[in-house]
Each structure stands twice: as structure tokens, then as C-alpha cells.
Amino acid sequence: MHALPLPIYETVFRELPDAVFLIDPETSNxxxxNDAALTQVGLARHEIVQHSVLSLQRDVVGVEQWSSIAQVIRESKGYYFVGQHRHKSGAEVPVEVHTSCFMREGRELFLSIARDITQRVASERDLANREALLSYALTEASDGLWDWNLATNEVFFSPQLKRMLGYGPQEMPPQLQTWESNIHPDDAPWVQLVLREHVEGLRERYDAEYRLRNRNGHYLWVHDRGRVCERDADRKPSRLVGMVENITDRKNAELALQELAAHDMLTGLLNRRECERVLRQQIDLCRRLEICLGLCIFDLDRFKSVNDRFGHAVGDKVLHGVAQLAKSQIRSTDYLFRWGGEEFLMLCPGIGLHDLVILADQIRHKIEQLSWPELEHEGPITCSFGVAVCPDHGHTADALFMSADSAMYRAKANGRNRVECGAPVKPPSQVPYPRSEVPGRPMIY
Structure with a gap:
């Protein structure tokens, strides 16, 4: 308790923008x-003296409670609480109140400063609602979430993800191995490569469709997406989060449709399912004939902006035009497939790395020279290429494909509109066919 000189008391009443109340500690009257207080509660000055803390403050009930509060105010340097002031209209005004005790002309008085926090309460309520909506979207609108700590290899699996795979809330140990061991063996190398390349910064995001085993031993098709969300002091990735969507029904429908046709309807090229069959067939054939097999993957650069700005009809025309140009550049013994979206795959039996790079760069240059009247002022359409040759860059279909695909993403990371080669692999002890194209084999482009 301290004595407050009269000039300071008058200054407080006159200058403070918050409501200021002078209160009798004994009666709470x-x-x-000040004028700000009159505005806050909607009363005239002659009306305010007819009120006490008990009638103005909703959260203080009865003389006994007021006496307890008054004693605390006397014993402390100040008393703080958040409550509700009753407005003359019947509405309630949320306030943040700080009350202190002082002496004036030998009389004990309480001074309460009440700040209107209506906007803050509204903002907090809005934030809480947004957080609730976000929580619902993340936990209910997707089939499952995961959160991977790279330092410890601990992985949080959401209840929805566990339920999707048939596990209870306390099952599925929170470890990376839990996830890795449930990926289909045929999909695991590819999925792990995509994840590793995202962590290393070669892919903008982790995005993969693959088969994941549930508790009963059956495989579900899932679409798994994630991204680095935290980095350590050295800017190295330390945490990844993502979500998993069950796409089994959609994937089964796609596979059923693919069974009906081997060609892509838009471009007329062989489709992805046919590519997987032909790739394995060609690797076996080239091994028996002791010749190389070249594989090239190319993808249109920034194609999403074409669809977004000019519509899918124009985008489809671009895809068709690029497909026809590329097809015109390859030999009759080569294969060209639409791998998916804006991505194409080319197989060239009996071709070495040198000639494959020349062919890919020739196609790249011709695509860049194409004119598109529909894309006026948009600039040229370009592609990024990744090439690999069996056995130099892989001895199996999966290894060869992953080598070329990684090279293509490296081409995008290095500026797009370029050709990159896959990383060589260590040769097996006995290579059944040469590491360059067959001598004298004509190259027809």
C-alpha cells in the first residue's frame, strides 16, 4: 500500500485510454x-456511482467473495484477473483488470484499470476454431499421418494410419523399420530411393504410390506424400512429416482399365503397364543377344503452369505434339512409352551411352524448337532427360529405371532442359554382354 499524490491520480484518470475505476474497499462501491470507463459499460457518470463491483463484474459474486479479494489486494502489490463487465445494454464485455491499493487524504482506496480485450478474445476464439479445423483436416480427412525424427529414426504413426492397416492404438512400434518392413519387396527399392533423394534435396517433395502390407498380410495401394519440415543448426533435415492415403480402390480400377488396352488414348503411345512388360522382356533379350539396352526418361518442365494458365485442352495438345516428335526421332526397333502425366520413357536396344546421350539431346533440342501458337509469350516447351544403359547403370529392370529416373531429377535440379546420365554401377564378376554397342550396328534416328 502506498500514498498516491493528487496530481498523479488526476493524470491517471485523464490520460489512460483504458477504463479506470475508483473503488471503496469496504463496500465495493x-x-x-474516467470517460473510457463510461464508454466501456455504457453508463452516464451519475449512473456509475449507483453500481458496485458486485453489480458491474459478472465474475465477483457476493460480499464474502469481495472481502476475500479485497484482502488479497491489500496484501499484494496488485491483483490481476480476466473477467466480464456488464454493459448497460445487457451485453458482456471481456476485460483484463489490474487492481491496486493506495491512500488518498488518509483514506484507503482501490484503483482498477480494466482493458477491453474483446478483439483479443475474438482472435483467440478464431485461432482455436482454425486449429480445430486443421486438426480435423489432418486427422480425419486423410487416412493417416506420420512424423519422422531423422536423428532417432522414431516415427509417429497416427491412430488413423494404424486403423487403416488393421492395428490397434498401442501396436506398430514407433520406428522407421516398422514402415520399411511392410513395403512390398518389389516397391521397396524405388520408394526408399525417392525418400532418400528428397532428404538429400534432389526432389522437392517425397511422393510415391506403392503397396503396403496390413496386419492380415494383404497389400493395400497407398499414396504417400511428405516433406522436410525442420532442419538442424547445420541446415540438415531433422524432421519429415507426411500423410498416407488408401488408394486401393482407385488403383484396382486403374489396373483393370489398363488390362483392356496397351496404348495411351491421348498420345497413342504404349502405356505404362506395357512398358513394364516390354522393359523386362528387352533386358532378357539383350542379355541373350549380348547387346546393350539404353533407357531414357524425359519429363516436360513446368508443365503444370501450362495446364493452370491455358487449360487441359492445350496441355493435352502439347503432350500429343511432344510424343509425336519424339516418336519420329527413334528407330523402328526402339520403343516410346507414355510413363504417366507429362513423363515419357524410351527404350533403345543395342545402343551405348554415348549414342544414347546424342539421341536424347537431339530430341531435347527439337522439342525446344517447336512452336506453339496457343502458348503465345509463354516461351518454349522444354524437357529434362535422364539416361542409363544396361549393364553400365543397372543389371535389372528396376535398377536401370531408378538410375535413369534419378538422372532426370538431377537434370531438373541442375537447371532443367538438359540431359544427365545415371551413375555407373560396379559390374558383376562375369558380364554376359559387352559394355558398348555392337560394332557396326547402324544408328537410325
Missing amino acids: ILDC
Whole structure:
């Protein structure tokens, strides 16, 4: 408790933008207030003296409670609480109140400063609602979430993800191995490569469709997406989060449709399912004939902006035009497939790395020279290429494909509109066919 000189008291009443109330500690009656206080509660000055803390403050009930509060105010340097002031209209005004005790002309008085926090409460309520909506979207609108700590290899699996795979809330140990061991063996190398390349910064995001085993031993098709969300002091990735969507029904429908046709309807090229069959067939054939097999993957650069700005009809025309140009550049013994979206795959039996790079760069240059009247002022359409040759860059279909695909993403990371080669692999002890194209084999482009 301290004595407050009269000039300071008058300055407080006159200058403070917050409501200020002068209160009798014994009766809780309001003795005086500033203009801001009158505005806050909607009362005239002659009306305010008819109120006490008990009638003005909703959260203080009864003389006994007021006496307890008054004693705390006397014993402390100040008393703080958040409550509700009753407005003359019947509405309630949320306030943040700080009350202190002082002496004036030998009389004990309480001074309460009440700040209107209506906007803050509204903002907090809005934030809480947004957080609730976000929580619902993340936990209910997807089939499952995961959160991977790279330092410890601990992985949080959401209840929805566990339920999708048939596990209870306490099952599925929170470890990376839990996830890795449930990926289909045929999909695991590819999925792990995509994840590793995202962590290393070669892919903008982790995005993969693959088969994941549930508790009963059956495989579900899932679409798994994630991204680095935290980095350590050295800017190295330390945390990844993502979500998993069950796409089994959609994937089964796609596979059923693919059974009906081997060609892509838009471009007329062989489709992805046919590519997987032909790739394995060609690797076996080239091994028996002791010749190389070249594989090239190319993808249109920034194609999403074409669809977004000019519509899918124009985008389809671009895809068809690029497909026809590329097809015109390859030999009759080569294969060209639409791998998916804006991505194409080319197989060239009996071709070495040198000639494959020349062919890919020739196609790249011709695509860049194409004119598109529909894309006026948009600039040229370009592609990024990744090439690999069996056995130099892989001895199996999966290894060869992953080598070329990684090279293509490296081409995008290095500026797009370029050709990159896959990383060589260590040769097996006995290579059944040469590491360059067959001598004298004509190259027809």
C-alpha cells in the first residue's frame, strides 16, 4: 500500500485510454471513473456511482467473495484477473483488470484499470476454431499421418494410419523399420530411393504410390506424400512429416482399365503397364543377344503452369505434339512409352551411352524448337532427360529405371532442359554382354 499524490491520480484518470475505476474497499462501491470507463459499460457518470463491483463484474459474486479479494489486494502489490463487465445494454464485455491499493487524504482506496480485450478474445476464439479445423483436416480427412525424427529414426504413426492397416492404438512400434518392413519387396527399392533423394534435396517433395502390407498380410495401394519440415543448426533435415492415403480402390480400377488396352488414348503411345512388360522382356533379350539396352526418361518442365494458365485442352495438345516428335526421332526397333502425366520413357536396344546421350539431346533440342501458337509469350516447351544403359547403370529392370529416373531429377535440379546420365554401377564378376554397342550396328534416328 502506498500514498498516491493528487496530481498523479488526476493524470491517471485523464490520460489512460483504458477504463479506470475508483473503488471503496469496504463496500465495493464505485466512487468515480474516467470517460473510457463510461464508454466501456455504457453508463452516464451519475449512473456509475449507483453500481458496485458486485453489480458491474459478472465474475465477483457476493460480499464474502469481495472481502476475500479485497484482502488479497491489500496484501499484494496488485491483483490481476480476466473477467466480464456488464454493459448497460445487457451485453458482456471481456476485460483484463489490474487492481491496486493506495491512500488518498488518509483514506484507503482501490484503483482498477480494466482493458477491453474483446478483439483479443475474438482472435483467440478464431485461432482455436482454425486449429480445430486443421486438426480435423489432418486427422480425419486423410487416412493417416506420420512424423519422422531423422536423428532417432522414431516415427509417429497416427491412430488413423494404424486403423487403416488393421492395428490397434498401442501396436506398430514407433520406428522407421516398422514402415520399411511392410513395403512390398518389389516397391521397396524405388520408394526408399525417392525418400532418400528428397532428404538429400534432389526432389522437392517425397511422393510415391506403392503397396503396403496390413496386419492380415494383404497389400493395400497407398499414396504417400511428405516433406522436410525442420532442419538442424547445420541446415540438415531433422524432421519429415507426411500423410498416407488408401488408394486401393482407385488403383484396382486403374489396373483393370489398363488390362483392356496397351496404348495411351491421348498420345497413342504404349502405356505404362506395357512398358513394364516390354522393359523386362528387352533386358532378357539383350542379355541373350549380348547387346546393350539404353533407357531414357524425359519429363516436360513446368508443365503444370501450362495446364493452370491455358487449360487441359492445350496441355493435352502439347503432350500429343511432344510424343509425336519424339516418336519420329527413334528407330523402328526402339520403343516410346507414355510413363504417366507429362513423363515419357524410351527404350533403345543395342545402343551405348554415348549414342544414347546424342539421341536424347537431339530430341531435347527439337522439342525446344517447336512452336506453339496457343502458348503465345509463354516461351518454349522444354524437357529434362535422364539416361542409363544396361549393364553400365543397372543389371535389372528396376535398377536401370531408378538410375535413369534419378538422372532426370538431377537434370531438373541442375537447371532443367538438359540431359544427365545415371551413375555407373560396379559390374558383376562375369558380364554376359559387352559394355558398348555392337560394332557396326547402324544408328537410325
